[in-house]
Each structure stands twice: as structure tokens, then as C-alpha cells.
Amino acid sequence: xxxxxxxxxxxxxxxxxxxxxxxxxxxxxxxxxxxxxxxxxxxxxxxxxxxxxxxxxxxxxxxxxxxxxxxxxxxxxxxxxxxxxxxxxxxxxxxxxxxxxxxxxxxxxxxxxxxxxxxxxxxxxxxxxxxxxxxxxxxxxxxxxxxxxxxxxxxxxxxxxxxxxxxxxxxxxxxxxxxxxxxxxxxxxxxxxxxxxxxxxxxxxxxxxxxxxxxxxxxxxxxxxxxxxxxxxxxxxxxxxxxxxxxxxxxxxxxxxxxxxxxxxxxxxxxxxxxxxxxxxxxxxxxxxxxxxxxxxxxxxxxxxxxxxxxxxxxxxx
Numbered sequence: 001x002x003x004x005x006x007x008x009x010x011x012x013x014x015x016x017x018x019x020x021x022x023x024x025x026x027x028x029x030x031x032x033x034x035x036x037x038x039x040x041x042x043x044x045x046x047x048x049x050x051x052x053x054x055x056x057x058x059x060x061x062x063x064x065x066x067x068x069x070x071x072x073x074x075x076x077x078x079x080x081x082x083x084x085x086x087x088x089x090x091x092x093x094x095x096x097x098x099x100x101x102x103x104x105x106x107x108x109x110x111x112x113x114x115x116x117x118x119x120x121x122x123x124x125x126x127x128x129x130x131x132x133x134x135x136x137x138x139x140x141x142x143x144x145x146x147x148x149x150x151x152x153x154x155x156x157x158x159x160x161x162x163x164x165x166x167x168x169x170x171x172x173x174x175x176x177x178x179x180x181x182x183x184x185x186x187x188x189x190x191x192x193x194x195x196x197x198x199x200x201x202x203x204x205x206x207x208x209x210x211x212x213x214x215x216x217x218x219x220x221x222x223x224x225x226x227x228x229x230x231x232x233x234x235x236x237x238x239x240x241x242x243x244x245x246x247x248x249x250x251x252x253x254x255x256x257x258x259x260x261x262x263x264x265x266x267x268x269x270x271x272x273x274x275x276x277x278x279x280x281x282x283x284x285x286x287x288x289x290x291x292x293x294x295x296x297x298x299x300x301x302x303x304x305x306x307x308x309x310x311x312x313x314x315x316x317x318x
Contacts, residue, residue: 039095041086045107047072048151052107054093057081064093075148078108112155114147114177116140119157119185123173126159133191137219138171140187153178164189192217195248196231202243207257208234218248226250236289256288259308268295268306272318281306281314 039058047056050072055065069089073079083099090097124134149155160182162173172186199214213231228234228249237254260266260283268281281295287308295304295314306314 039090039097041097041099041103041105043105045105046110047107048110054089056107057086057089057105058095058097061095067093072109073107075109075111075113078106081105081107110151112149112151112153114149114155114157116145118155119145119147119175122157122159122175123162123171123185126162126173127164127171130162130164132164132166135192135217136189137192137217138187138189140185142187143183143185145185147175147177147181147183149177149179149181190219190221193220193223193229195223195227195229196234197247197249198234198243198245201245202239204239204241206238208237208239208254210235214246216246222248224250226252228254256290258286259289259311260287260293260314262286264312265298266295266306266312266314268297268304269309269313269315270318271315283314287314 039060041058042056045056051068052070052072053065054067054069055061057069081104083101083103086099086103086105089095090099120138123138124136127134147157156178158176160174160176162171164171169189169191170187171189172184175183175185177183194215194217196213197216198208198212200212202208202212210231213234223229228251233251234249234254236257238257240253240255243249243253262283262285264283266281266283268279270277270279280298281304282298284294284296284303287293289308289310291308292305293308293314295306296302297304304316306316309315
């Protein structure tokens with residue numbers, strides 16, 4: 001019936017009807033494309049694979065969902081993609097979505113991580129069977145000293161083989177993990193030295209006490225002639241300027257504390273063999289322990305030189 005009606009219509013009307021049909025067909029086609037490409041970005045994304053794909057980032061993807069956009073982030077370091085990045089992706093893949101200025105997504109990786117410290121400790125423990133002092137720090141050459149496993153695997157690690165070259169101070173080791181994965185490592189072993197450091201920062205004028213000091217291990221090749229190696233080199237000293245916590249302390253950063261200040265009343269002792277006399281004196285200058293300073297005897301008003309032996313104390317030896 002429709003065909004008969006169409007045949008008897010004038011040519012102009014036929015053209016109009018054909019145009020209308022074509023417009024509706026194209027509209028339906030475009031709508032189907034837009035529906036197919038309609039997408040919305042996810043907000044907080046957790047992935048378990050090695051790469052970020054388009055389907056990880058957008059919901060409603062029917063094409064290119066497995067397209068790799070970037071490597072997965074480190075499990076301990078989530079990344080953020082802002083509106084500008086998301087807009088570029090949407091345009092590149094012709095997605096029917098555009099961001100607002102505040103749109104952003106956070107991408108995290110769920111995985112089992114075997115850290116560098118875990119690998120170091122496993123290798124150092126294996127050296128004990130070879131009569132090697134484990135008090136060393138390992139510097140890896142080549143391979144990344146971090147192992148990332150699938151999130152369902154346990155963080156177990158075994159040292160299958162290891163060797164240590166005493167002459168060259170080098171090592172090599174083969175490790176295996178859960179999931180039957182094998183990793184090979186080599187590098188240089190550095191001897192460690194225990195030195196005193198400050199637990200908290202100290203400033204000019206502070207007097208360093210035993211309670212302020214702790215011990216850390218650092219590589220022997222980091223030691224210079226100016227670094228304090230013994231607690232006694234820090235005790236009762238005062239910083240010239242701020243000394244940071246948990247860092248090697250240079251002797252050039254320290255001063256002896258002022259035990260006697262100019263104008264102080266000082267207990268002065270005169271020692272001559274078995275004889276010891278005590279008098280009160282006034283300090284004419286500052287002095288640290290061991291310094292020779294000028295004092296004025298408060299009784300005789302004589303000017304004398306004495307050695308600083310303690311806090312507001314000085315001694316004259318004959």
C-alpha cells in the first residue's frame with residue numbers, strides 16, 4: 001500500500017519524503033554512535049595489572065577498553081589525572097563526555113610488594129652461612145631492587161643461591177618468590193660503621209647531653225675525617241648553628257661550651273703540690289674547658305691566669 005502511494009506522489013513530494021527518511025536514519029545512526037561511545041570516568045580506581053587501560057578509567061566503554069594508556073603506578077604511590085588529561089583522552093577516543101574544571105581521578109595499584117630492605121636482609125642473612133659479617137649495606141647494580149607480585153600472592157622470598165667476593169666486595173644472588181618467579185641480583189657490598197648522631201635537632205647555645213644522642217649505621221666510605229665517631233666527641237658540646245637530627249655530625253659544626261663567661265664570679269683553686277687554696281675571682285674573659293683565661297682575685301685585686309676546669313671553676317697550677 002505504501003509503495004503504491006509513493007509511486008503516485010509527485011516528484012517534489014517524493015524528494016521531500018526521501019530527505020525526511022534520510023535525516024531520521026542519520027539521526028538514529030548518530031544516536032547509536034553516541035550511545036556506544038557514552039562514557040563517564042571512574043573516580044577512585046584500583047587496578048591489579050601492570051598497565052592502566054581505557055576501560056580502567058571510563059565506564060561505558062564498548063570499544064578500545066583494553067587499550068593501554070600508561071604503566072600502572074607503584075603500589076605505594078597513587079597517581080592523579082586532572083580534567084585536562086581526562087579531556088585529552090575523551091577527545092582522542094571520541095568519547096561523548098567532557099569534563100568540568102574540577103574533575104579528576106585517583107589511580108591506585110593493588111599488589112604485593114617485596115621491598116628493597118626485605119631483599120637486602122634475605123641476601124645478607126644468606127651470607128652468614130659463608131662466614132661473612134652481615135653488617136653491610138648492599139648497592140644493587142642493574143635490576144630494580146623491588147619486586148611487585150600479583151596482589152593475591154604472599155610476600156615470601158627465598159634465596160636459592162648467593163655468593164660474596166671478599167676481595168672485590170661484590171655479591172650476586174638468585175631469589176625466588178611465591179608464584180614461582182625468579183629474580184637475579186648483583187652489586188657491591190659496603191661495610192657499615194656505627195656513629196653517634198642527635199635524636200632531635202640542636203641549635204646554637206644548646207649543650208649536648210647523653211639523652212640527646214643515639215647511634216646509627218652508615219657506610220664506611222661516607223666517613224670523613226671531620227665526622228664525630230664517638231659519643232665523647234659530642235657530649236657537652238654546643239652547635240655553632242643548627243645540627244640536624246639523625247645525620248652525621250661534623251666536628252666543625254661544634255664548639256666547646258662556654259664554662260666561664262666574662263664577669264662571672266669564679267671559684268679559683270691554687271694547687272701547689274699537696275697544698276690547695278680556694279678563692280673567689282672575677283672572670284675577665286670567656287673560656288671553655290681547658291682554656292687559659294684572666295681572672296681578678298676579689299681579695300687581692302691581682303690579675304692571674306687560670307685554666308678553666310668546670311662550670312665557673314678555674315685552677316692555677318704551680
